[in-house]
Amino acid sequence: MYKKIAALLPAILLLVSCAKDPSAISRTDVYSNLNYPKNTNELGGVLAAAYGNWRSMELDGFEMLCKDFAASEHTADVAYGGDQPWTDLTVNHPSATNSYVNDLWTGLYRGVKECNVFFDRADYYEKNYGGPDTHLAVEQMRGEAHFLRALYYLELECFYGEAYLNGTANADKMGVPIITSVANGIDSTQKARNAVGEVWAFIESELQTAATQLKGVSYDANNKGRVTEWAAKGLLAKAYVYTQNWAAAQPILEDVIQHSGKSLMPYAKYKDAFVAIAANEFNEESLFEINVDRNSAGGYGIFDQPLTNLTTSQGLIWAVTVIGDNGSENSPISLGYGNEYIHDANLKRFGFPQPLYTMIKNPKFDASKDSSVSNLPRIIDPAYKATSLANRTNGTVDPRLEVCALQPWIDSASLDGTNWRPIAKCSNIGSISLRDSHYGWSFRKYATFDNNIFNYGPAADGANYYILRLADIYLLYAETMMHQGNNTVALEYINKVHRRAYNKPVNTPDASVDYASLTAKTKAINDPVLGSNPLYYERWAELFNEGHWWFDVCRWRIGKSEAAYYGTSLVGGAIQWDDSRSYTWPIPSNELQRNTLMKQNPGND
Structure with a gap:
């Protein structure tokens, strides 16, 4: 949550409940839900766990971009054949027993759990220790937690939901389970899948709440990695685009574009904005990013001291x-x-x-x-x-x-x-x-x-890893305006992103680089998918290796043509695309065994 998340070490709580007098049983290695937190600093420590989980091994700490996304969308070809589950990702054929399918599910739902723990502790703090002088700070933290929970659920739904919500179509298909409270026993972990429409409505509600609670909030230099109103609105707009709610997406996108104060960074900075240069972090284009610090405390990167490590591997x-x-x-x-x-x-x-x-x-x-x-x-x-x-x-x-x-x-x-x-x-x-x-x-x-x-x-x-930046917003806006019948505005926002890539003034038309139409030829050579689709091409090229393209492939239903374009993986051979199963990852077998109410995605039974 903070630029240097020093508060993380006391934030991973083992909540302990006991029917006996707490004064008679005292453990020094855990915090008790009977007396913690007692102030807003301690409550902030609880929230830090929800932020810090993004750097866990299953997510941006190690596996999420370089394995889950890079293999599935063929950003990368894998040159190591000693890991069959990883090989299966490269040919778009993971099974329910695939370790990465299980790890991603675990990492994302652990993030949901950390958010739920925060809400539980925020209620406890306000009931027992809070007052009018701290209420605003607590509400702000609640806004951050609502954003983070929505982000975890958006990733879960896009990977594991049976189908994307298409306006009103697919609303009754199987989404992921919505869990909003801390489990208090085995029975509470048995949760059936919510409908797709319910999950997306929950994500949107979380982000609407976050935007309201974070309205006008700003941070000092030591806290600039925290969620803002504009991050919440940007992700809300993305949720609307992903569900083809164009009318709802348009005003939110325009609000972010016109009032967030963000702008596309110049190309000279952009070129080095994805490498370890501190001056480029939390820049004029970034709406939300995961803070990464090289931690020399010893050990083996993310695999060592996972509760305090601020790095990724x-x-x-x-x-x-x-x-x-x-x-x-x-x-x-x-x-x-x-x-x-x-x-x-x-x-x-x-x-x-x-x-x-x-x-x-x-x-x-x-x-x-x-x-x-x-x-x-x-x-x-x-x-x-x-x-x-x-x-x-x-x-x-x-x-x-x-x-x-x-x-x-x-x-x-x-x-x-x-x-x-x-x-x-x-x-x-x-x-x-x-x-x-x-x-x-x-x-x-x-x-x-x-x-x-x-x-x-x-x-x-x-x-640092970008979760949301303005170039993404521009392209989402272009897609929205195209579906709203305004191709002129759509083309202009595609060209803004394109001009920056060629080191041209972003807001000045330039015939030397601009696309003349929404079906103009792109740089992609002999490419039936992207060769004459500037919107698709710009989302692919601009956001390459940032964890977006797989979701675009799935929501646009272009998986079969993508598989044909890439053809093979080095270690896996021919890509095995199947429209009936490949657009969604299977529910992990571990979850099916633990949760008797859980049902598998079609094609993975």
Whole structure:
């Protein structure tokens, strides 16, 4: 919740209830629900747990972006075949026993639980210790908790709900269980699934309440990571768009655009807004983000001291690869695990037109010395390199590819924070001959490339994760106005985002980069899904690797064409898309066993 969430360690509460006199039984290792909290600082500590849960191992701490989203939407291709549940995600065929299906469910519902604990403790505090002088502060915290609970439920519903609410259609299909109180026994954990319409109505109600309770609230520099009125309204508008309630979405989106004080950051900042640069955090475009601090308290990143760790470790998975000490791409070194690389098909989507690169003998190689990074025996074909650099300069390739990815032999990274060397193909693709048939580009967005990630913490990321930013709002507004029959405004807001990507004035029409229509040609090469759909393309390119595209694929029902476009995964083979089951993840088998009232999604029985 706070910029440095120091309050987190006392915030993960083990609530203890006892029928005996509390003075006769005293434990020092837990807080009791009979006497905690006694002031607003302690209540804030309870709320911190609901924020901090986003950095748990199952969510943005480790698995959510780099495995759940990246594999399902094919942002990444997985180069590690030793984890079958992960492989199953890459071919869009997870089962109810899939460990990641279970972990995500667990992590999101734990977040719901933390919010429910807060509401329970807020009621307790106001009844026993609060007064008129603290009521406003408590209401503000309640607003934050309503937002967080809505966010957890939005993710749950989009992953596990039987179908998206389509106006009024699908309202009676199976959503996820709505739980609003702390469990007080086994019986209270037996909860049937609410209807899809009920879940979305609950999400919207939570966000409406949050926006009201947070109206006009501002924070000092030490609290700028907390939820605001505009974050609540932005997520509310997204919920309306996701459920095709265009009339409700329009005024909320316009309110955020016109009155939040937010603006698209300039391209120079945008390019580095997804790496560990403190000056870029909580910027002029960000509506809500998850704070990440490199914590050097010891241990193994997110896997160590999970109750107090402020870091994340997703960067282990999409870690950058560089050439080896001998100057060869045949013995590359990963700055972490290096289990993933940018799926080759994504390069064409960004407009990258070149074939696989070729290597030549380095005319400057000194055979009297050992091969090394400073004495390269082979180099990339200079003509290929010149073309790649020209494509960046002249805009042939979407500039956001340079934001999201690192190109072998063109870009560089550091193993030690001081000495830099060229990027190589992903180290874990396999044999040299197999690497020769893949592009294997490294991730840049959210990746650690200024040092080996093990040198931080160790295994600690440093970049904050955006949950909601203004570019997303602009594109949601464009989609809304298109469905409201105002294609002119829709096109303009698509072009605003597009202009920023090309370092043009956002609000000034520019024929050199603007789309002329909503069906204009995009940068995507030979792409039947995105090639002539600027709205789809801009949401894909602008929000690449930020955890949005999977939901767009599902709500637009373009999964089959996406599967055909990507075709295969390196470790899983052919993508197994099935419209009857692939748009929704199965309910985890663990939940089905624990909760006798739970029903499975169709196609997963």
